[in-house]
Amino acid sequence: SQKIEQNSEALNIQEGKTATLTCNYTNYSPAYLQWYRQDPGRGPVFLLLIRENEKEKRKERLKVTFDTTLKQSLFHITASQPADSATYLCALGGGSYIPTFGRGTSLIVHP
């Protein structure tokens, strides 16, 4: 069955460093991958989309890579700030408009 894995342990980093979060998947050939941010008590907020034929996408301090051979996406936040602290979820979609979400990784940026 399809499986999406995100690190369940929180990632703790110092302000100014680059945070790297991982999304691995098995038994899946996604057409696209999305990353969302979720703050406590709020719904997920869409950040970035990357399609299967794209290797890398950037938006301001965010960068996403998509390696369909390794079945992995990496999500980078450069020059991280305490305000970046949140849970980040990846979501994979195949041939439909309905993505499947991972369980998310918590990021804590220490000042």
Add this chain to the structure above:
Amino acid sequence: DAGVIQSPRHEVTEMGQEVTLRCKPISGHNSLFWYRQTMMRGLELLIYFNNNVPIDDSGMPEDRFSAKMPNASFSTLKIQPSEPRDSAVYFCASSSTQGALGQPQHFGDGTRLSIL
């Protein structure tokens, strides 16, 4: 612009009672999704509507759960009778399915449901 609006934000009720959660999607979006989020299972899709028609309800846990979308601007998720294991945060999301795959989903801030 108003985002997805859910009500109530919090609901505490006793086991056996009927619970109705409400959602107003973003105007112009033609797809609506209901999700349930728990620590154990993460974000689970319950049901998906496209143009007000239920397309995929395979995630609805059992017959106690039902969802309706009488028009493009309103949807409800009902649990009757409710059980303690239904306690979770329920999210509604909307998106447009016009154009390429991968359109972002826009989430409401959820209803935190506690069944005692």
